[in-house]
Every structure is written in C-alpha cells, then in structure tokens.
Amino acid sequence: MAIFSGLVSKVKNAANKWSQGVSNLFSDSPLTDGFWDELEERLIGGDVGVEASERLISDLRQVAVERRIAHTGELKEAFAGMLIKCLDEIPGMGSPLDISSVPSVVLLVGVNGSGKTTTAGKLAAMLLKQGRSVILAAADTYRAAASEQLKAWGERASVRVIAQSHGSDSAAVVFDAIQAAKAAGTEVVIVDTAGRLHTKSNLMDELAKVGRVVAREAPGGVGESLLVLDAVMGQNGFAQAEAFNRAIPLSGVVLSKFDNTAKGGIALCIAQKLRLPIRYIGLGEGTEDIEPFSPPDFVHALLDMENA
Ligand SMILES: Nc1nc2c(ncn2[C@@H]2O[C@H](COP(=O)(O)OP(=O)(O)OP(=O)(O)O)[C@@H](O)[C@H]2O)c(=O)[nH]1
Numbered sequence: 249m250a251i252f253s254g255l256v257s258k259v260k261n262a263a264n265k266w267s268q269g270v271s272n273l274f275s276d277s278p279l280t281d282g283f284w285d286e287l288e289e290r291l292i293g294g295d296v297g298v299e300a301s302e303r304l305i306s307d308l309r310q311v312a313v314e315r316r317i318a319h320t321g322e323l324k325e326a327f328a329g330m331l332i333k334c335l336d337e338i339p340g341m342g343s344p345l346d347i348s349s350v351p352s353v354v355l356l357v358g359v360n361g362s363g364k365t366t367t368a369g370k371l372a373a374m375l376l377k378q379g380r381s382v383i384l385a386a387a388d389t390y391r392a393a394a395s396e397q398l399k400a401w402g403e404r405a406s407v408r409v410i411a412q413s414h415g416s417d418s419a420a421v422v423f424d425a426i427q428a429a430k431a432a433g434t435e436v437v438i439v440d441t442a443g444r445l446h447t448k449s450n451l452m453d454e455l456a457k458v459g460r461v462v463a464r465e466a467p468g469g470v471g472e473s474l475l476v477l478d479a480v481m482g483q484n485g486f487a488q489a490e491a492f493n494r495a496i497p498l499s500g501v502v503l504s505k506f507d508n509t510a511k512g513g514i515a516l517c518i519a520q521k522l523r524l525p526i527r528y529i530g531l532g533e534g535t536e537d538i539e540p541f542s543p544p545d546f547v548h549a550l551l552d553m554e555n556a
C-alpha cells in the first residue's frame with residue numbers, strides 16, 4: 249500500500265515542524281479570518297512562495313464559500329487536492345529516468361555541494377537494483393578528491409567508475425565513459441559533473457561542451473540532465489536553474505537534502521516558478537535515501553493524511 253512507501257515514511261519523518269504547523273491549522277476550529285492569515289504566513293514562511301501561496305489561499309477561500317464550510321478541518325482534503333494539482337500540472341513530475349536507448353546518459357548538474365555525487369551514487373544503486381547495468385563517469389575533474397568520492401560510491405554499489413587524472417577535460421571523461429558503455433553494452437551512464445557557480449560563464453561553457461559530446465556520442469543524445477537542487481537553499485537556489493538550463497536544457501530536478509530542510513514548501517515553489525518536474529527527492533546520505541517524487545504521496549505525507 250502506498251501509505252507505507254519509502255517516500256511517505258521518510259517525508260513524514262523529515263517533514264518537520266513546518267508541515268505539522270500547516271497540518272494542525274486544519275482542525276475542529278471555526279473558520280475565521282485568523283485562519284487565512286495564519287495559513288498564508290505559514291505557506292510563505294515555508295518557502296511555498298508568495299504568488300503560489302496567494303493563489304492557493306484564494307482558491308481555498310472560494311471552496312469555503314461555495315461549500316459553506318464552518319470548520320477548518322473540512323478544508324483539508326480540498327487543500328491537499330490543490331497542492332497535488334499544483335505539482336501534477338507540470339509534465340513529467342515524478343516520472344522515472346528515461347533510459348530507453350543504450351547507453352542512456354544521465355547528467356547531474358548543479359552548484360557546489362548541492363548533492364550531485366551523492367545523487368549519482370544513489371541513482372546507480374537504484375538502477376542496479378532494478379536490474380539495469382550502470383557506469384559512473386567522474387566528470388568532476390576540478391576537485392582533487394572528487395573522483396575518489398565517486399569511486400567510493402562505485403565500490404559501495406559495485407558499479408564501474410570511469411575517471412581520468414585530476415585537471416583533465418571533463419568532456420573527454422564523458423566521451424570515454426560512453427565508449428566504455430557501448431563496448432560493454434552497459435545500459436546507463438550516470439555523469440557526475442563538477443559543482444559550478446552558474447555565474448561563471450567559462451564553467452557553463454564547459455558544461456555545454458559536455459552536452460555536445462553526449463549529443464554526438466550517445467544514441468539518444470542527452471537523455472536526462474537533472475539539476476540537483478539543495479532543498480535547504482530554498483528559493484535562493486532558483487537563480488541557478490535558468491543559467492544551467494541555458495547551458496544544457498534541463499529535464500528535471502532532483503530535490504536533495506529534503507531531510508535537512510525546515511521548510512517543506514520548496515517543492516511547490518519549484519513547480520510554480522521553475523516549471524520543471526521534480527523527478528527524485530533526496531532524503532538522507534545513505535544509498536537508499538532517494539525516492540521517486542510522487543505528488544499525492546508527498547502531499548499526504550506533508551499534511552499527515554492517509555493516502556486515498
Ligand atoms: N542529509 C542529506 N545530506 C545529503 C543529501 N545529499 C547529499 N548530502 C550531503 O551533502 C554533502 C555534499 O554532497 P555531494 O554529493 O558531495 O555534493 P556535490 O554536489 O557533489 O558537491 P561538489 O562536487 O563539491 O559540487 C555531503 O556531505 C552529502 O553527504 C541528502 O539528500 N540528505
């Protein structure tokens with residue numbers, strides 16, 4: 249049953265006081281103006297974003313009038329439905345990796361420390377568990393310890409890691425990895441790229457070059473390019489998305505470190521502002537701490553509701 253799925257229990261554990269605060273607003277209390285003020289404050293305070301919060305509240309007010317609702321608890325179901333709709337209206341929300349061509353290439357991009365290498369390791373382990381063959385490409389050739397870090401993930405998951413020496417061309421590493429995958433018939437190449445500030449144009453050009461190599465060498469081109477966004481950064485992480493999208497068209501977001509944020513509303517804000525699907529959510533530092541993003545499961549966990 250979906251209610252026991254990893255996402256629900258992990259989000260419930262992680263979803264902290266913020267979501268409890270929102271959830272507790274829906275109770276036996278009479279519906280007063282104070283409820284609307286408090287709901288708005290909590291949504292905006294929880295990183296849902298001003299525009300999305302205002303829209304949600306105006307829609308919910310309409311429901312309250314139409315249905316002549318007297319107690320806040322009667323609005324909870326409708327509110328959950330609105331949150332799910334907000335997320336579901338973005339095409340591809342929660343869809344699994346497209347690994348239809350062999351080899352398929354999955355690029356992980358993002359600013360420094362967002363969780364790319366960890367996500368690469370987790371996704372490799374997840375695909376392996378699904379019976380897929382995987383190669384990891386250590387395209388972070390900047391940071392001295394980067395390929396060692398990826399190799400440790402490779403060892404943990406028993407996945408081959410293609411790396412070159414520190415300072416070498418990251419596009420060359422990706423080229424090598426694709427050739428190795430072709431030679432071995434490996435189904436998926438997961439590319440861990442270097443963290444980069446989206447404002448550094450030379451680094452963004454380098455990413456575009458990696459994209460061109462993948463487009464040329466992989467049969468399906470850039471299958472997936474996922475922006476790994478740190479949930480703790482909240483809306484401060486948004487400026488980067490546009491710049492990354494320009495260097496390499498993004499196919500979605502991995503929302504990492506959700507277990508560390510005190511503001512679970514960021515997922516809704518990503519949907520509204522970035523119009524990019526959240527594909528996976530990171531909920532810890534361990535191999536298994538990644539889950540496909542399911543809007544109904546996520547919202548029901550946030551609002552502490554049973555899944556329908
Ligand atoms: N709690 C928690 N920690 C995470 C998660 N994902 C990554 N981390 C931690 O965040 C830190 C940075 O993760 P990395 O995977 O090295 O990030 P990165 O984007 O590869 O970093 P650079 O290569 O330096 O740009 C590490 O300490 C990870 O263990 C997550 O979902 N939850």
Ligand SMILES: [Mg+2]
Pocket residue numbers: 364365366388394440441442443
């Ligand atoms: Mg890294």
